[in-house]
Amino acid sequence: MVNSQERLDRTFKALTDPTRRAILAQLQRRDCASISELAEPFAIHLPAVMKHLDVLANAGLITRSKSGRTVTVRLRAQPIREAMDWLRRYEQFWSRSLDRLAPYAEGKEAEARRKSR
Amino acid sequence: MTSLTLVRIIRARPQIVFDAATTAEGIVHWWGPDDGPVLVAEADPRVGGRYRVRFLRMLDNTEYESSGEFLEIVRPERVVMSWRWKGGVPDPCESRIEMTFEAIPEGTRLTFVHSLLHDEDSCRSHEAGWSGALEKLEAYFLSENRREDINSR
Numbered sequence: 316m317v318n319s320q321e322r323l324d325r326t327f328k329a330l331t332d333p334t335r336r337a338i339l340a341q342l343q344r345r346d347c348a349s350i351s352e353l354a355e356p357f358a359i360h361l362p363a364v365m366k367h368l369d370v371l372a373n374a375g376l377i378t379r380s381k382s383g384r385t386v387t388v389r390l391r392a393q394p395i396r397e398a399m400d401w402l403r404r405y406e407q408f409w410s411r412s413l414d415r416l417a418p419y420a421e422g423k424e425a426e427a428r429r430k431s432r
Numbered sequence: 433m434t435s436l437t438l439v440r441i442i443r444a445r446p447q448i449v450f451d452a453a454t455t456a457e458g459i460v461h462w463w464g465p466d467d468g469p470v471l472v473a474e475a476d477p478r479v480g481g482r483y484r485v486r487f488l489r490m491l492d493n494t495e496y497e498s499s500g501e502f503l504e505i506v507r508p509e510r511v512v513m514s515w516r517w518k519g520g521v522p523d524p525c526e527s528r529i530e531m532t533f534e535a536i537p538e539g540t541r542l543t544f545v546h547s548l549l550h551d552e553d554s555c556r557s558h559e560a561g562w563s564g565a566l567e568k569l570e571a572y573f574l575s576e577n578r579r580e581d582i583n584s585r
Contacts, residue, residue, distance in 0.1 A: 405436050405546050408465040413544060415462035417442045420452040424444030424539070 329374035334359070335367050339376065342390040350386050435547035442540045446533040449540045450508035453531055459485055466490045477502055483513065500529075508533050515546070 329335055338353055354364040368388060371377045378391045442449050452458035454477040460470045468488035475483040484499040500514035512530045527548045534541040 401548060402436050406438070409436065409438055409544055409546060411465055412462050413438060413440050413542070415464075416449075416452060416458075416542075417440055419458065419461040420442050420444040420449045420540075423448045423452060427445075427448060 325370075325374040329370050329376055332367065332370075334364075335371055338364075338367060338371065339390065342377065342388065347387050347389045350388060353388060435545055438544045440542045440544070441536070441538055442542055444539050446508040446535050446540045449542060450511070450533050453533075453542075454502075454505075454511055456483075459483070463487060464489070471495065472497075475502075477505060477511070479503065479505055500526075503528075 330339075334357060337356070341353060341356070342348060350361065350364060350368065353368075354361050357364065368377065368379065372379060376391055378389050380387050380389075444452075452462070454475060456473040456475040459475060460473040463470050463473065463485050464487040466489060468490040470485060470487045472484065472486035474485075475481070477483075479502055481502045482499065483502065484497065486495060486497040488495050497518040498515055499518060500516055502511065502513050504510065504512040510530070510532045512528065515527045515529050527546060530545045530547075532543045534543070
């Protein structure tokens with residue numbers, strides 16, 4: 316049984332590498348991907364990508380399932396997905412809101428300048 | 433901590449942006465996820481004062497209400513408020529909004545941060561330690577979002 320401290324160490328280690336974060340970002344954008352699809356944007360060879368995937372799988376961040384000769388990779392971390400949903404929801408909410416705040420405040424500024432003349 | 437950061441340059445002095453952002457008169461003009469109207473806006477912008485905003489979301493033609501407390505106020509530089517949904521919104525966690533208003537030659541640089549508080553019992557219980565790891569991952573995604581946000585201006 317892996318204790319939480321060990322798991323935390325693995326997760327941190329998994330996330331410190333920019334290639335692994337980019338792999339997670341790709342999996343975040345699409346639901347699942349094959350290993351060759353994941354490897355495509357990187358100037359590294361397939362075995363190096365496989366090693367990164369091992370690290371991510373050991374940290375519990377992805378799952379791999381094999382069907383014939385194709386290995387399908389999926390993002391596993393439910394907490395990350397929840398956090399991303401939260402972020403997306405509020406990003407939309409506030410960015411639309413601030414889109415209205417800016418012209419409103421700019422109108423008030425123009426009004427204040429007219430008055431002070 | 434999970435958090436969202438948006439930065440906007442607004443061509444108005446900080447006092448004006450601050451008042452637009454924190455008073456009921458201002459809030460009614462901008463708060464909400466789409467073009468649905470703000471139905472009720474109440475705000476008592478002093479430390480310990482409350483605010484309440486009820487708005488209609490056009491997407492599902494449903495009214496939503498958010499409310500909270502002003503936790504810190506330094507006019508016209510900074511305001512911190514708590515945020516909570518009222519009613520059947522699937523987000524039981526209390527969260528925190530922090531706005532800073534920085535005077536720049538163009539007017540004001542507004543930095544808007546909304547963060548989810550993980551240490552609340554009512555919050556979804558992420559396993560201990562997850563939030564730090566999430567923060568790193570989110571910083572990665574957010575740096576992408578922020579670039580888009582600035583580029584799209």
